Amino acid sequence: MDNKIKSGKDVINEFFAEILNVEGTDENTVNKLIELYGDNKFTDSNIQNALEELKQEAIKPKKIKEDGEN
């Protein structure tokens, strides 16, 4: 066996290091996942909560400006 073998940790670290290069993904979602992994909080419930937060943030009605712009 030699160094070509990657440990599980190597595979995961490489994935998160290059995750932003995966085409077609939503940047906010990916950044949130990187943050959770970095904080050692990459669990099912934390992911669900984070995704829900992102959704709520996105659909939150924006304040209508006085000049009529939405």
Next chain:
Amino acid sequence: MAKIKAIKINGLRGVREPLTLDLNKKSILVYGDNGTGKSSVTDSFEWFFYDKIEHLSNEEIGRRKGRDALRNIFIPETEDSFIELTFDESKLDSKKSIDSSLKSFNSNETDDFKKFIASSFSERLILRYRDLVQFIIAGKTDKLKELQNIIGFSEVQNIRDLLKRNGARIARNIKSANYDNLKNVQQSTILENLGQNAYTDEQLFDGANELVKPLKLGIEIKSRQDINIVLKKIESKEDSELLNQINFYTKIKESVAQIEGNVDNIYNSYSTFYDSFNALKKAPEKVKNLQLLSLLQEGKSVLTKDVVEDDYCPLCLQEKSKIDLIQDLNLRIEELELLNKEKEQVDNNSKDLQNSIKPNISAIEGLLTEKLFEKEEYSKLKETVEEIKISLNNHLDESKKELTEKLADKEKIKLDKKGVEELTSELVKTIKKLTESKEANLKFKTYTKLFQSAKAYVEYLKIEKEQNVLANQQATFELLYEDFIKRQEEALNVFLTMFSNDINDFYTTMNPNEKVEDIKLVPLKKNDELVGITIEYSFFNETHTPPIAYLSESHINCLGLSFFLASVKAFNKESKFFVLDDVISSFDRSHRYRFAQLLTTRFSDYQVILLTHEKEFFELVSSEVKSKGWILNNFKWTKDDGTGIERGIADIKDRIKKKIEDKNTDGLGNDIRVYTERVMKRVALEIEAKVAYRNNDINEKRMAPELLDAVQSKLTKASKELKEKANIPKIKGMPMFIGNTTSHDNSFQESIEDLEAIWEDVKGLIHNFYCSDCDKFLSFKFYDNVENKIRCGCGSLKFDWKR
């Protein structure tokens, strides 16, 4: 990488008095009969590195990681039991102790040591016989789990599962929310009020400007703020009650329209659940057997942890090979796990059904709290709405049924789509009627229509945004999952290829010319999912799998051993040592020898601690491993001391030399006698000098006079030359050789000078029978039939010999 200088154990398992193995980074072969405490060393070792003893961690002995059975029962409460390891890197030296309250502590608390211990969790340090074939006979799923565990891929699998699970969850949420239906409901409200759909701000503003044109307000609507300004301008407080009524009906209409758009979805979800539920129910016996799954898993655990040590079934107590039993259990467990997956699918279908119903039920429950429903005039409408809720709840109840129950027929439980459509249509008419009830009041009509369409448009945008966010999240998870599995599979394939090469190499080294070759670990996929690993090999150029079906137990053990050794090479990054505890029990003679050669040649840079209870194996490989610098030890067990080391010939010789050097006569005579007895026993064996028969262990207790007599008698018959050179009567007349078994330990008082002379004579005697050039005794194995001489291995020592 670290090697061990010494192991010291005290008061752990079978070790009562301190036991020290001075290894000085060398490999060691230890022989000890069953019950002499070899496993105490392995257990203590396991506890030192892993803080548990796996085979003791069961209900019967105690679940506290085996600690309950760790301390030797004769150790005083005031005394700590311990194992102390010293390494070639002294910063790693540590003494791990456990007190009578079973509290344990390490003497080394440095980060270096903690890192070393942490890394050992991903290393392969110990192999016991009972664990040897676990991987080989395991099912494909367990093989994958086991392999992923040891290569640190369990976390990879966790991340992969998380990505997949979340992608699937979002997809289910999107499906059950039925966003297109929700958007259609809002668009139908816009269409009813504005006379056209509005998917963009421009379309909304165009429609709104058309709507307010008759009022000639002089305002052109260009923004949603403008809509608010117009609404404020034409609002009338007098019409609030009517407006409330219209809002009330609109709410009901929207909720009912949502249900209307969801009827087919609910029907389909129920059908999927119904079909999978009934398919599983068709095999009631199998379903019943699902309840046995945990029992079988526990049974397997009992067998693999060696709670039952002999070859019999712990339930029916009938004799059966343990390997066969575990293999049978693996097959049954695998079958039931498949069934369990079907059950999980039914559960998922049930959840999907619930998810598609619950939002509609919540909406109706919200409606039923409307104040207007308290009025008598709305009681009929309330009743209709409640009927829909009951129908939805019926679906919910069905989704929670157990497999033993019967599900309601799909067609019978189906929501009354026509009735729901009629209700929606009725509500639309009512709203229109109310809106136009003040036909003369253009302002009110315009206000209501503009208000409803603007509100529906905002709702439409919100739904669309939510749908887009979830669709993006779903796509993101799917893309990340695809990327991740590519990485995982690439890494796993690299590993499996290299790992397989090593396994194949080790196996074929131990089993040359047996036509079993090209052994591979092969990943198994189902629906593009990695579901397991199997072992393939070629036998007479034909591919076979799994191995258990075609290979003998000895070959399966060889495969297990090859797997472990390949793991050692792959994963031991900090520790350059490993323990093999009784791993060759089922090997035949040729496999045993090749195994020893494999260790001494291919693992010569590792420190091997090889324990065996098989005397034959010990003797077979002793010279092989000793010539490669290994240490040899015998373990013995005594009532007073528990496990200890039986002094070997080399040890006694070293001790004699040391005592003579130190002019220390204490026990020196006894040491010379014991040494002479050991050597003469070997001489008698090699030249086939006959001694009287004695049964079993007593056979081992031959006294020097008896052995010397036997050798002398043989020499008298076979070799005058050797008889004269050896001069056995001179040795036999020495004081320490005059005695019997009972006086064996009696010491006698001689001066150091006398003992030095005796030692020289003993050495002289032995040199007639032993060749230091080839490290072999004179032996019939090397008898020269041409010259009629008995020889040593290399021939530099030879004497005439009459057969």
